[in-house]
Amino acid sequence: MDSRQLRYFAAIFEEGALARAADRERVAVSALSRHLSNLEAELGTPLFERLPRGVRPTASGARLYEHARAILRSMQAASADIRDNANEVAGEISVGFAHSAVKAIGVPLVQRVSQAYPKLRLHLSEIFSGSTAQQLASSEVDLTLTYNQSPDSRFRFQPILEEELVLVGRPDVMGGTDAISFEALLELPLIILRQGLNTRAVMDDPSLLRRIEENAQFQINSIAAIGGSLLSGIGCLIGTEFILKEHIDAGTLVTRPIVRPKLSRALYIGELSDRPATFALEAVRQLCIELTVEAVEARQWKATLSG
Structure with a gap:
């Protein structure tokens, strides 16, 4: 397996057809097909299903593409790094x-x-x-x-830095602006930003995270939708002052410090x-x-x- 084979393979994967990949790489379709056949023979598995119009990657092809993309990108970065110098x-x-x-x-x-x-x-x-x-x-x-x-x-x-977490929302929803304990905030209508597979971006304590997730009524993967929900009085958010700073500065949303324990990220x-x-x-x-x-x-x- 060499860099040219990987480049041709990636082109076929991204274009979905040998003809389009050949045009992109400026080689004959027959040459591209030969390189693909050699690569499949070397790996001992088909990388694409041949369709009446184009090709569709197999599971092996999809996995190889992830490796190929990383390898080709690293090669491009290395080439650029050697050509250039620290002054440019x-x-x-x-x-x-x-x-x-x-x-x-x-x-x-x-x-x-x-x-x-x-x-x-x-x-x-x-x-x-x-x-x-x-x-x-x-x-x-x-x-x-x-x-x-x-x-x-x-x-x-x-x-790089550490931020203190606070409760953000309308004062009528949160019950004021004075400090609130972690136990007490669990009784409020909570909205959380579900980040990836978990809310780890909120804080790093698994036990506290689990309790927040169990008590949150809404999990929303959109800052804009969360902001609108807070302004509408639907619930409140455990986050930082910075995340909705413009609304806090305008006075449309307020914060409550969280104590026992204090939370940070x-x-x-x-x-x-x-x-x-x-x-x-x-x-x-x-x-x-x-x-x-x-x-x-x-x-x-x-x-x-x-x-």
């Missing part, structure tokens, strides 16, 4: 942000990259913390800023541990950290810096 950062970097992180530093990051690294192609996406490992491992993103990450030898996570910056850092990745990582520090020190982001 170039290439392509994809960053996955938790909602609060992209809200706080997403636009400033784009501005800094535009000014400092005009040859760098930057892709930003909002991701749920529960899907961080999957997206890093499959090379969908190169860098993440997400919450409450579990230790995993495949990844390198560095804590930690933001981590993460990447694959076995992938050599490129100049582009190092530059974007450093910008993310610098912008986070600046936002906290300017009190635009109510949090405590780690370390």
Whole structure:
């Protein structure tokens, strides 16, 4: 198996037909078909079902595509890194942000990259913390800023800041704005943002998370829908002040401190541990950290810096 075979295979997978893949790769259909047959013979399994119009990947083909995508992307990054040097950062970097992180530093990051690294192609996406490992491992993103990450030898996570959690909603729904205990808030109509496979992005204590999930009436994977629900008085949210800051500043929503126990969550910056850092990745990582520090020190982001 070589890089050309993987590139041709990926083209067939993405185009869904040998003719379209051949046009894309600028090779003859017969040559593409031969490379595919050799690859299937080497792996000992069919990678596509031949259909009257096009092809459909088998289970083996779908699994190989995940590997091929990661390998080809790493090769592209390595090529760009060798061609360029530290004085002219170039290439392509994809960053996955938790909602609060992209809200706080997403636009400033784009501005800094535009000014400092005009040859760098930057892709930003909002991701749920529960899907961080999957997206890093499959090379969908190169860098993440997400919450409450579990230790995993495949990844390198560095804590950046810690945020205190509060109860957010209308005062008539929450019963006021004074401090409320964890036990008492479980009696209120709770809405939670279900992140990935669990609410781990809310906090890191499994026992408390389980009780929140058991008592929450609504689980919504949309910040806009949660904001509308809070404004309508449907329920209240365990979150941070920053997540709905504009409504809190406008006075349409208020917060209640949570006590006994106090709740918090930690933001981590993460990447694959076995992938050599490129100049582009190092530059974007450093910008993310610098912008986070600046936002906290300017009190635009109510949090405590780690370390």
